[in-house]
Amino acid sequence: MFWVYILYSVSINQFYKGQTNNLGNRVLRHNSEFEKAxxxxxxxxxxxxxxxxxxxxxxxxxxxxxxxxxxxxxDFMKKYSEGVAGPDEFLLLEKLSGC
Structure with a gap:
């Protein structure tokens, strides 16, 4: 099984898209300076x-x-909202889309 995921950075106002077989570990790596990108x-x-x-x-x-x-x-994330991580993240998407 493999995860496809979307991260968001408030500090640079950008999304990052990726895929992995270990979602928890991958998010930790993105947040611990291991990933140059x-x-x-x-x-x-x-x-x-x-x-x-x-x-x-x-x-x-x-x-x-x-x-x-x-x-x-x-729009894709809002349409397939079952994949949104939680209510705070859905509100973030609403804010970013100008709603």
Whole structure:
């Protein structure tokens, strides 16, 4: 099983999309300066995630997410709200979308 996830950094106002087989560990790594690509945005908030049955389908979804504009990414997360991490994260998405 593989997770596709979306993180958000308040400090740099950006989303990060990725996939992993260990979501908890991956989020910790993003927030502990181990990952060069996300070091500048610490702290990262897990906003959305979805579990996929295999790496191939996780990679396909990750690529689709990485090709979305910011507004379309927010719309995607709101549409598939069962993947939103919690009520605070949903409110964050509402705020970011201008609602």
């Amino acid at each position: 996300t070091k500048s945005g610490i702290p990262w908030i897990l906003v959305w995630s979805a579990l996929k049955s295999d790496r191939s389908s996780a990679t396909v979804l990750e690529r689709k997410l990485k090709n979305l504009t910011r507004n379309r990414l927010i």
